[in-house]
C-alpha cells in the first residue's frame with residue numbers, strides 16, 4: 001500500500017484509517033522533531049502530489065479486502081508523510097472518502113496554509129481538524145519548524161483564528177514542546193495568549209519521545225509539561 005496506513009485503534013477516535021497524500025515526504029516544514037526524518041528540502045507549491053484516482057483506488061481495494069474492519073471504521077484521517085493541504089485533491093478526497101467509507105473525517109495539518117481562504121474551505125467538511133502550532137515568536141518558530149521561506153507565522157496564526165470562525169466541527173490544537181527551544185516561560189505565556197484567541201476545543205500538548213529528524217532533541221521534563229498543562233487550563237491535555 002502506498003497511501004494507506006493503519007488502521008489504528010485509539011481511545012478518542014476509535015478505529016481510524018490513515019491516508020497519506022504523497023508517496024514520499026512532502027512538507028513545507030522541516031521540523032527538528034519530525035518522525036519521518038529530514039529530506040533536506042521543503043515544498044510550498046500546491047499540486048496533486050498523489051492523484052485522487054490512485055488514492056481512491058487504493059482505499060476501495062482496502063475496503064474490499066478488509067470487510068470486517070471497514071464496518072468498524074470510525075474515522076478516515078488525512079495526514080501521513082508531510083502536509084495534506086499541499087495536495088490540491090484534498091477537498092474531493094474528503095468527500096469521496098466519506099461517501100465510500102461512511103466514516104467521519106479527520107485532517108491533521110501543520111497549519112501553514114490556513115491563511116489561504118481556499119485551503120480553509122477545502123477542509124471545512126471534515127468533522128475534526130487537528131492543526132498544530134509550536135511557536136508564536138519568529139526565533140522559536142524558525143528553530144523548531146524550519147519552515148519554507150514562503151511560510152509566514154502571522155498568516156498561520158490569523159489562519160487559525162479564521163478557521164475557528166468558519167469551521168463548525170472540532171478543533172484540537174496540537175503543540176509540540178521541545179526542551180530548550182519553545183518551552184521558556186516567556187514563550188509559553190505568549191503561546192497561551194495566542195491560543196486563547198484561536199479558541200480550540202482542545203489543546204493537546206506533546207513532546208517528542210520517538211526518533212526525531214535531528215539528534216539531541218529532548219522532550220520537556222514531565223513536571224514542567226504538567227505545569228504548562230495547568231497554565232493552559234481545562235482544555236489542555238498531555239498526549
Ligand code: SF4
Pocket residue numbers: 027028029030031033034035036080081082083110
Ligand atoms: S509538519 Fe509534520 S510532516 Fe512536516 S516536517 Fe513537521 S512533523 Fe514532519
